Amino acid sequence: DQVHTETLRLRQIVESLLFLARSEAEAVPPDGQPIDLAAWVPELVTDRWAKDPRISDLHVEVEPSSRDAGVWVTAHPPLLAQVAENLIDNAIKYSERGTPVSVTVGREQGAAVIAVEDHGCGLSPEEIASIFDPFYRSPRARQMGRTGVGLGLSVVQRIVQAFRGTIAVESRPQQGARFVVRLP
Secondary structure, eight states: OHHHHHHHHHHHHHHHHHHHHSOTTTTOOOOOEEEEHHHHHHHHHHHHHTTSTTGGGEEEEEOHHHHTTOOEEEEOHHHHHHHHHHHHHHHHHTSOTTSOEEEEEEEETTEEEEEEEEOSSOOOHHHHHHTTSTTOOOHHHHHTTOOOOSOHHHHHHHHHHHTTOEEEEEEOTTSOEEEEEEEO
16 A cells, blocks of 8 residues: 555656646646536545545635536646645645645636635745745745655646636745635
């Protein structure tokens, strides 16, 4: 089981490196399909984190105005899953057990929105300036002993841009972080 898990982790790192190495023209995601984020995100969270010790800390909310009509995007499900999973994994990794990690789905100004917020260690303005750079790991992450190679957020940004979307981060040290993905 450990070898299998490590193999999957290494495969993901290699695939991330290959995705980042491609030029923007070559990094166009495969054809997308219509996805209702209002249904898809809660299902993804349940499927992916059902056995995780932090499942009780994960809170998924679909904004009431979005429940009935849905929040539709055209995207490639495995790539979109990588975006959501990386953001949620980071929120769990950089916050303490027992603190909430919120995943919110909604709409704003003609865009579908997925927001992931934690109440963890947060980011300084200097860290925010570099957080999407490949291989960047904050000094605090290393001091805390958090594992990683610094590819997750750069891959997330590249995937979001390939879907013609944007990603933004709001954070303060010791107050947590909020990552907001907006897709057309």
